[in-house]
Amino acid sequence: MADKRVYLFREGSADMRDLLGGKGANLAEMTNIGLPVPPGFIITTEACRQYYAQKEQLPDGLMDSVRSAMSEIEGDIGRKFGDTENPLLASVRSGSKFSMPGMMDTVLNLGLNEETLKGLIRASGEPRFAWDARRRFVMMFSDIVLGISRSRFEAIFSACKEKRQVSQDTDLSAEDLQEVAGKFLALVRQETGRPFPEDPWEQLQLAVEAVFRSWYNRRAREYRRRESIPDDLGTAVSVQAMVYGNLGTDSGTGVAFTRDPSTGERTLYGEYLVNAQGEDVVAGIRTPLPLSELAATNPEVYKQFREIGERLERHYKNMMDLEFTIERGRLFMLQCRVGQRTGAAAVRIAVEMAGEGLISREDAVTRVSASHLNQLLHPRIDESYLAENGIEPIVEGLPASPGSAVGKAVFDADRASRMGAEGESVILIRDETNPDDVHGMLASQAILTARGGKTSHAAVVARGFGIPCVSGCETMKVDERSRMFDANGKIVREGAWVTVDGTTGRVYLDKIPLISPEVGGEFDTLLGWCDEFRRLGVRANADNPRDAKQALKFGCEGIGLCRTEHMFFEKDRLPIMQSMILAETDHDRELALQKLLAMQQQDFEELFVVMDGLPVTIRLIDPPLHEFLPAHEELLKQVVELRVAVKSLGADAIKEVLQEKERLLELIESMREVNPMLGLRGVRLSILIPGIVAMQTRAILQAAVRVKKRGVEVNPEIMIPLVAHVNELRTVRENLDKVAAEVVEEAEETVTYKFGTMIELPRACLTAQEIAQHAEFFSFGTNDLTQTTFGVSRDDAEGKFLAKYVELGVLPVNPFETLDTEGVGKLVRICVEDARRANPLLKFGICGEHGGDADSIAFFHSVGLDYVSCSPFRVPIARLAAAQAAIAERAETPVAAMQN
């Protein structure tokens, strides 16, 4: 068996995905459970790996195995490959272990040449059909195998349609198609200097090699890098006898899902095209019919198909995506796979299937991905704003991927990618998308296409990544060169703001306000199940009562990070903060601190009331003080201008203003820092200006006392940022405990609080054993920890080189999005182990942005943290990811693998 490189469908099964690819394994499975699948065979991924190991040479004897497999098929179907009477034609498709939509290539109708064409005409009695197959084959083969751009062929085809003054392909006659095919062949000879390969076996070998080669094309490599799929898996090749959906009006081809992939409703959902080949549906060239039409026109076939769908769903215990072809009234299954779905559908299907007893609750939880939930948490358009302002959409298309987004119109993928990397919100607008556009699609807030259905490339990719999409806006004329589109006479140019609603399919000009989502129903059910399974606690990062309420609604179990300085940035407080910083005497500083105290205390009281008894982790002041002062550059400009004015006008009135500004400028310049991220901030401030800690501690504890006296339970946790050395923590704690004791004594009320520190510098991780002895909790600040461990300033890197690094494959992912487990994670692990040994009662949390990232949460679970804390809108995702990590641990299976 070791040398077996070719498997007949009947020799394989669904669990052989590694060897046969997902597509091949499922064809084998369907064959073996007795479904009508055209016969075929699969060349293994192992053969592909050998092909690369031997410097792109097919393994010895491979084509011999292919020939003998082909003869088995010939026997099954009663046609012969290369036969001039009743020729067997084949489809050749790639298929890797993981689904890579649109990434690999397909050749249909392989085996056609001048001679077999005649046989096809004879056998089918349909010259038009045969010539159609011929022109399709020449174009696809030339594009994929010979590398001649498809657009060259399409231009010839369009010219022919124009000449005949028809709009549909089906309106062309056999003669027209024959003429087209002739021109195609001439183009091939002109481009390659050789005639089109006519030998079917040569065609087959070239096609197999082309599929192998496509494994390493740029699109495929980029997709794999993004999805963390290893490069060395290789692809299988499935070779299958063609059946024809384009043999007349009793033929057709379609795709379907066993449940609605948008809503999750339990209903067979799909579309089909009469008298067409599979590629026509996907390409979106003709607009397909809903499956209900098939039920009406051919109830027998429809019934058979529905039963197959139900059977496959029971068999796979999942919602399936099916491809079928009807050849002269006879149904064939061409593909089945687990269906992509929207977030709403994923949740509903998971919960309902668990309800139906088809899957367990654990299965249900693992069936929903973080990006599925993320879609549900997407904002939607404020309809009342539209109504009040009488705003109408400028175009409408198909609601291809739900959610709404606002962004600037951009007409090519490269620019979208670049602008997106720079932090701009963009909407990618294309006539239709293709795999070359994926990088731009991923960088966009939403995608808008003029052509293509709900299963078009744009729609599939967008849904997969949770990006809102409207496709098939047929009234919109996109001019990619002039960077604009024309919507019923209204011109929209690049850079204009556009709002896209992927849930309704409507597109609006300008920025329309969006509303945050509300969730419930199956969403709550599923998250309830998550809470049963997870071990990690989930808290939220919230600085004010509003965010805290939102987070509670999403099920947080406390606040893991309340950034007190955000309170100082508010409009009425900033001047007081500034006077504290600029104070020339201790007395002035104390006065300003007193004012801030009253305000902070009020803030904390409100927060404690909202959180009623849940822990609230309050981080003392963190940013450098110059962040609270006027911007240096602006002030400098003013001073220079005023100096010139004073010099030339000698105006005394201005002189005073100038002097005032000069004083401020001098002060700000004395506080400026070369690398503020590594400067006087965090605990360093607290040590140099102990009055701030004293004020903040007093505010927290006085608030706690007040609220407690009103009967509210309070659990404050005071957290010190940016500790590098244990002595910093010790110094601050002495100051803080003294103030706390004073407050308790004054109030004659006991309040307990926890004392802890953020762990956000490598040195804190490396000396955790010492620091642990002076803290009750650690909370990893993985943003700063990533910055210092990598030596990368996020502010500077994300716009400049991080995107390039990911693009070049220097880094697998942006480490600010998903935790770098090798480097930063190693520090986290060292820290947890050392600290726990020194202080077994210590609690560990994480409050960096990674706290809301599913992959990172799996890591945090594995190192044994106690909780993650993330932004309120990521709380549901954290609950899900934490549950999945716990389930995966029990099953000893990575989370990612469970979702495929």
Added chain:
Amino acid sequence: MADKRVYLFREGSADMRDLLGGKGANLAEMTNIGLPVPPGFIITTEACRQYYAQKEQLPDGLMDSVRSAMSEIEGDIGRKFGDTENPLLASVRSGSKFSMPGMMDTVLNLGLNEETLKGLIRASGEPRFAWDARRRFVMMFSDIVLGISRSRFEAIFSACKEKRQVSQDTDLSAEDLQEVAGKFLALVRQETGRPFPEDPWEQLQLAVEAVFRSWYNRRAREYRRRESIPDDLGTAVSVQAMVYGNLGTDSGTGVAFTRDPSTGERTLYGEYLVNAQGEDVVAGIRTPLPLSELAATNPEVYKQFREIGERLERHYKNMMDLEFTIERGRLFMLQCRVGQRTGAAAVRIAVEMAGEGLISREDAVTRVSASHLNQLLHPRIDESYLAENGIEPIVEGLPASPGSAVGKAVFDADRASRMGAEGESVILIRDETNPDDVHGMLASQAILTARGGKTSHAAVVARGFGIPCVSGCETMKVDERSRMFDANGKIVREGAWVTVDGTTGRVYLDKIPLISPEVGGEFDTLLGWCDEFRRLGVRANADNPRDAKQALKFGCEGIGLCRTEHMFFEKDRLPIMQSMILAETDHDRELALQKLLAMQQQDFEELFVVMDGLPVTIRLIDPPLHEFLPAHEELLKQVVELRVAVKSLGADAIKEVLQEKERLLELIESMREVNPMLGLRGVRLSILIPGIVAMQTRAILQAAVRVKKRGVEVNPEIMIPLVAHVNELRTVRENLDKVAAEVVEEAEETVTYKFGTMIELPRACLTAQEIAQHAEFFSFGTNDLTQTTFGVSRDDAEGKFLAKYVELGVLPVNPFETLDTEGVGKLVRICVEDARRANPLLKFGICGEHGGDADSIAFFHSVGLDYVSCSPFRVPIARLAAAQAAIAERAETPVAAMQN
């Protein structure tokens, strides 16, 4: 013995320093080898620790032990403590394990009261002497034990001398002194509300407690922190029978060294005062006589003393510092300890003692400290000139680059360059420097800046070129336009003579005489011995042939860091570098790179010739490109001024200048970074602009080829900075190896080079196992590694909070000066272990500034690095420290302990 808290001198020995303190142990030792020591006893450090453990209570029974020890002394000396006929008086002194000069307190003549005073008069027959002792005792006791400031007493004493119109204490009569004593006692009663304690035993107990308490006084704690002496050692108390140097002209007291502590010459060196007590010598109230006077006036005593000195030197095998008293012609030894010495003396004494066979060569090497050598390596200010003339610095800043220099103040680089070329000595004084100033810096004797830390541009360039530099003189206001600076109200104009001491950070007005460094002789001998013992290699950081030659002279074994970008900062190259950065087309960039190539190649050729066969480690470009461009702020000011001018004057001529500057400003603004230290620099640049790597590689290898063809051996090592991820190194290496292969092919000459990386980010240490597989050497860049591990920007921290941190004891030392072994060192250790496992052939070096710091070198030795690299002037120190580390390792004794 466990409970024994009081030791008679004859019960102790020199090796009981832990228990008896250094002073007590040496008194015991001298007693036991039969030297004339007044009898006494020592209360142990253990008693002091118990005192603190019991909340500042003397241990039970301690005073009983003291009483019985006192009775032994009484027997030895034939006087009784508290006796009214012939009273025994005592000195009470502190004495800890480590010498803490001036830190602890002493009380003399303890036991005097109204009654014993009469006895003293009777026994001595000298009322004046007795009253002198009385007034001394009341003052010292009141100051140290009762906390009444000494100055209050001195005022009374001075008033008395004034009244009597005498200048010398000795001119006062017994009656005068009696009057003074009376006023002293009245002052004590007034201040404390109680009479002066008259009971000798109460006096003794209070004095012992005061000595214990003084262990924790501020001066003592600060000294310990600075010298890294643990706080929990405690101090011993020695109580010794008084002998009197103030009993007339046949009495006296003095101090001496067994060799000259300034030059190391083998001669008894000291001074003494006739008719005085010990404190008078130290206090400097009267000018003492040289010991030669004693030889003349009392040859017997002198001869006895000289023999004692020789005996002690042989006994201790070291140069000794002695205190003695002559009481009516009889010699008593009061103290002996290892003598402090200058660098020159340390070297000479060590080498000569080894020559005399007194100590081994290993001992000789450990007897000289890094700071001893450092004194010898730079011109230094003649401190005695400062003292004699009472000269104070006008400003003080950071000691940014060691050595002293004298020159004329100059306020711009062009003028400095011009005057320097004309042979004038100039000091360049700037607010801060930038790359445009380098030509002026190189022409200056020293550099002085108002802003910037020890890694500021000025500091780095100065250290690199061995030019003294004081940076960050925050109290100095530089007015570059008016060509002057204001130092606390003192105006210094261009052309004025200034002396800068980069070793201490002090700046003086006028020309201060300097002492030039002398090396050779014993210096070379000692370093030769070092080379026999050390295991670590010693290389130098040198960017040009001049530095390389200097380093070779100091015994370096290669270049460990050649910073290629320093070459770009030179005046003729900066414009080319700028045009490379600002190039709008690839072609323009390529042209600029070609020009730089020729220059770099020339640089490398010269360097290779100088280093002839020794390894030369060349680091590819490291700093962010904006460092090569004009300063943003200056340009912004110009643009704003020009804009105002264009607006109000409408001058078309200016318009063009403005537009040009605006373009440049825009470009510079697009390149600005929030945290440049963590921005687009190092390997990141090399990946984004591969042309720079290609140019630099070509320059290195073409230079190597040319030089090799001339018969010079070359060993280039190419080093990549700032690697965080193995893929960065891999990417650059591919590019580099390709270029190298091209050069070798073109030249038809093989050149081998090593490829390696700096390890200066935590992530590189944590993933060393992977990185090690793509490198032949690692060189730790501990400056940046310290910055990132601590999350501290050196530029911002040194001026602002690091000093405060050290002062408050939050950090024991500045981690940029001595490696933080707990945090940064832990990363180094992890890195070395993991990397060596992955690649056993890997070589490890260190080229951060810690490579020249003795304590850090001991650590690098212990983790098993192969070499350290430091600035040329630190090479001798590195050789010494490396040898000491190796010797200490063999002896299993820390280096610091061997020097005490």
